[in-house]
Amino acid sequence: AKKPAPNSIITPNFKFEDMGIGGLDQEFGAIFRRAFASRVFPPGLVEKLGIQHVKGILLFGPPGTGKTLMARQIGKMLNAREPKIVNGPEILNKFVGQSEENIRKLFADAEKEYKEKGDESGLHIIIFDELDAICKQRGSSQGGTGVGDSVVNQLLSKMDGVDQLNNILLIGMTNRLDMIDEALLRPGRLEVHMEISLPDENGRLQILNIHTAKMRNNGVMDADVDLVELAALTKNFSGAEIGGLVKSATSFAFNRHVKVGTMAGISDDVENMKINRNDFMNALE
Ligand code: ATP
Numbered sequence: 001a002k003k004p005a006p007n008s009i010i011t012p013n014f015k016f017e018d019m020g021i022g023g024l025d026q027e028f029g030a031i032f033r034r035a036f037a038s039r040v041f042p043p044g045l046v047e048k049l050g051i052q053h054v055k056g057i058l059l060f061g062p063p064g065t066g067k068t069l070m071a072r073q074i075g076k077m078l079n080a081r082e083p084k085i086v087n088g089p090e091i092l093n094k095f096v097g098q099s100e101e102n103i104r105k106l107f108a109d110a111e112k113e114y115k116e117k118g119d120e121s122g123l124h125i126i127i128f129d130e131l132d133a134i135c136k137q138r139g140s141s142q143g144g145t146g147v148g149d150s151v152v153n154q155l156l157s158k159m160d161g162v163d164q165l166n167n168i169l170l171i172g173m174t175n176r177l178d179m180i181d182e183a184l185l186r187p188g189r190l191e192v193h194m195e196i197s198l199p200d201e202n203g204r205l206q207i208l209n210i211h212t213a214k215m216r217n218n219g220v221m222d223a224d225v226d227l228v229e230l231a232a233l234t235k236n237f238s239g240a241e242i243g244g245l246v247k248s249a250t251s252f253a254f255n256r257h258v259k260v261g262t263m264a265g266i267s268d269d270v271e272n273m274k275i276n277r278n279d280f281m282n283a284l285e
Contacts, residue, residue, distance in 0.1 A: 019073045021066055022210050022239060023203020027194055028070065031057060035192040039078060039123075055162045056170035056189050058131075060177040061196035064240025068129065070196065071171045075125045080169070083125035088133030091151065100154040107158050107168070114165045121167040131172040132179035152181050159189045198238055205231035207239045211246045215275060222276035230280055248283035249275050 016025055035054040038046050046053065059067040068085075075083045084106055091099050110124035128134070134151050162168045172190045174180055184190050199207060208227045215221040234242060253275040 014077050020210050021069055021073060022207030023199040024066055027196060031194050053166055054192055055168060057192040058172040058190040059194055059196050060174050062198055063175055064238035065196045065198060066239045067173045067196050071127050078123050080123035080125045083127050085127040085129060088130035091134055099151045103154045103158060110168045114167045119166050123167055125169045128172045132174045132176040135181040135184060156183055163188060201231050204234050207242045211243050220274055222274045224277040225280060233284060245283050249279040252279040252282045
């Protein structure tokens with residue numbers, strides 16, 4: 001039997017619920033339909049339709065809402081190689097003068113593999129975190145060095161080259177959509193845009209469930225903790241802040257078991273430590 005192109009393989013038994021992303025199932029579904037559906041079409045259908053795979057998406061929204069998490073999980077779902085993650089400020093600051101070379105290098109592995117294997121190549125994902133740092137709209141750099149401009153130009157020309165490669169997916173991320181050079185957002189570049197906003201109450205409940213799953217399963221969380229109550233009390237919290245809350249509650253629980261000022265206070269009792277409602281209330285405060 002003819003082997004389907006790796007690009008069209010979705011990880012078997014893939015389930016959104018297993019991804020550890022709370023409250024973003026709608027967004028995930030929408031991105032999937034708009035950006036990845038063609039990658040799971042039967043081989044040949046894409047050619048018959050005469051369309052191109054979407055090569056780039058942009059996730060935007062407040063910090064800590066799960067954009068990076070989402071980008072990584074998309075990679076897992078699509079059976080992609082471990083994504084390359086580049087950070088905007090790092091490209092600009094750490095390697096001034098070499099930024100264009102760095103951009104070229106980012107694409108090199110995928111280009112090489114595509115040359116060798118064509119559509120049999122694995123999928124390569126490049127994640128641009130804090131994309132706004134690279135892409136202060138061209139010509140608007142306040143007394144800048146112009147480094148940003150040439151990096152954007154290099155990125156644009158690389159993205160246009162990606163058109164010829166079926167094995168690349170670019171994922172840009174930003175908290176500042178307004179700062180992104182429009183040229184990057186055009187069809188054929190980062191063309192599918194998805195807002196990842198702060199979770200609503202139900203989303204927060206899902207995130208709380210995810211971040212307390214281990215302690216609940218292992219009996220380390222007291223029965224008096226009510227996650228529904230906590231979801232209601234954490235209005236405007238991001239997913240990252242909810243993760244922080246759980247950590248902080250843990251340290252309050254730990255403190256109840258340790259004498260202040262001495263590590264000798266750690267006793268067997270720590271093994272019986274349970275995180276209770278009061279620890280969460282202290283953490284919230
Ligand atoms: P930034 O814009 O600051 O880069 P981000 O949107 O990329 O933020 P992440 O790095 O994905 O945010 O989130 C940081 C951490 O917060 C995650 O590793 C995870 O522990 C937690 N988190 C954030 N959002 C969610 C979510 N929706 N579900 C579960 N955990 C989440």
